[in-house]
Amino acid sequence: MRAYQDMVFSTAARLAGNDAQAEDISQEVFIRAYEHFSDLRGSGTAGGWLKTVTTNLALNYLNRYRKRWRLFSEMRSAAALDDEDCAEIEWQVPDTLLADLGAEQRCALVESALLCLPDHQRLPLVMYHFEDLSYQEIAIKLNVSLPKVKTDIRRARAALFAKLESSSAARDALDENPT
Amino acid sequence: MIKRTEIDEKLERLLQQELRALPLRRAPSSLESRVFGELARRAALPWWRRSFAKWPMGPRVVFVLLCVALMGATFLGGVSAVVGVRSLDEVGALLLSWLQPALVVMASAGGLAALLVRLIPPLWIYAGLAVGAMLYVMLFGLGAAAYRMLYRPALAGNK
Numbered sequence: 001m002r003a004y005q006d007m008v009f010s011t012a013a014r015l016a017g018n019d020a021q022a023e024d025i026s027q028e029v030f031i032r033a034y035e036h037f038s039d040l041r042g043s044g045t046a047g048g049w050l051k052t053v054t055t056n057l058a059l060n061y062l063n064r065y066r067k068r069w070r071l072f073s074e075m076r077s078a079a080a081l082d083d084e085d086c087a088e089i090e091w092q093v094p095d096t097l098l099a100d101l102g103a104e105q106r107c108a109l110v111e112s113a114l115l116c117l118p119d120h121q122r123l124p125l126v127m128y129h130f131e132d133l134s135y136q137e138i139a140i141k142l143n144v145s146l147p148k149v150k151t152d153i154r155r156a157r158a159a160l161f162a163k164l165e166s167s168s169a170a171r172d173a174l175d176e177n178p179t
Numbered sequence: 180m181i182k183r184t185e186i187d188e189k190l191e192r193l194l195q196q197e198l199r200a201l202p203l204r205r206a207p208s209s210l211e212s213r214v215f216g217e218l219a220r221r222a223a224l225p226w227w228r229r230s231f232a233k234w235p236m237g238p239r240v241v242f243v244l245l246c247v248a249l250m251g252a253t254f255l256g257g258v259s260a261v262v263g264v265r266s267l268d269e270v271g272a273l274l275l276s277w278l279q280p281a282l283v284v285m286a287s288a289g290g291l292a293a294l295l296v297r298l299i300p301p302l303w304i305y306a307g308l309a310v311g312a313m314l315y316v317m318l319f320g321l322g323a324a325a326y327r328m329l330y331r332p333a334l335a336g337n338k
Contacts, residue, residue, distance in 0.1 A: 002211070009206035023207055030214045031221070107201055114198075129198045157190050164197075 004047060005030075008054050014126045015058035017115050025061055029054050055131060059141060062119065113163040121156035124149050256282060 008029050013022035032053055033040060040046045101109065114122060123142060127133045133141070139149045226234055234242070256278055296304075 005206040005210055006203040009210065010204040013204055019207070023210060023213070026206065026210055027213050027217060030210075031217060034214075034218055106197075110197055110201055111204070129195055154187060157187075157194050160194060161190055 004050050007047065008050055011051055011054045011130070012058050014114060014130060015055065015123060016062065017117075017119060017122055021061060022058075025054065025057050028057055032057075051131070055127070055141075059123075062123070109164060109167050113160055113167065116163060117156055117159055121152050121159060124153045125156035125160070128153055252278070256285075 005026065009022055009026045012025040012029070013019055016022050016025060029050060033046075033050060036049075040049060043049070114126070117125065124138050127138045127141065128135070135146055135149050135153070138153075139146045142149065221229070226238070231239065231242075
């Protein structure tokens with residue numbers, strides 16, 4: 001358990017966006033692993049099994065508690081979403097990001113920016129960049145359309161980039177004028 | 180202006196680099212004790228309070244047989260209620276005769292409902308349907324208001 005608990009907790013926390021929920025999910029994952037201990041012992045795929053179970057449990061957990069509000073939270077029409085998506089990105093993307101920060105500060109900043117994203121953007125983004133799932137696989141897992149997954153991931157990247165840029169700019173301003 | 184696809188690809192590469200560089204987060208120290216505590220709690224439960232898959236074979240078979248019998252009885256009861264108590268006698272379901280009082284009550288309730296439907300003027304039925312629809316819309320509105328006022332701010336607060 002000790003060998004995998006950080007991986008399981010990280011996966012759950014990044015998907016759920018909440019440490020308390022991530023701990024509940026991690027607990028359930030290890031209880032299931034205990035139930036399948038005979039299959040997993042000595043298996044080289046234990047890590048992959050744990051990651052898959054964590055992802056599925058996190059998605060179930062989020063669905064269970066948010067399904068009742070889905071009707072209201074997804075009332076905006078698809079047409080409105082498409083219109084928003086047509087807007088061109090006006091900013092430039094630099095070659096490096098947060099290069100002036102130390103590794104620890106940088107990680108903390110990226111983690112906190114990630115947790116600030118709304119669920120419908122953070123989930124596909126985490127699944128794409130951390131779980132290496134394709135757009136199609138994410139669409140199936142989240143039970144949404146392929147264009148919606150692409151749009152949400154694109155917006156999530158833009159929002160994450162904007163948050164990191166603004167944090168970096170605020171930090172620079174603070175460094176220049178500490179008073 | 181740079182093409183959107185170029186910006187997207189560059190941003191994807193940049194964020195992929197940043198996100199994949201993140202180390203694993205350290206699991207809380209309480210996780211291990213929570214898992215072992217929960218395993219001990221579940222192990223201490225009697226078999227009938229565990230999930231069905233963990234029940235001993237005997238009780239599982241009995242439970243399945245009981246469910247099948249109950250489903251059969253319900254089906255027969257439903258059929259006899261629709262066809263009528265007399266036809267139940269005709270099919271020779273003498274073994275189910277203990278169900279007859281219940282079937283009589285069900286048939287009477289059905290007859291009463293049919294009588295009421297005939298007695299109530301159609302206008303009242305339409306008005307009742309309209310009131311029901313209005314209440315449904317009100318419930319929907321209250322749900323939307325509750326979502327906006329209670330759930331969404333709480334969600335934003337958790338972030």
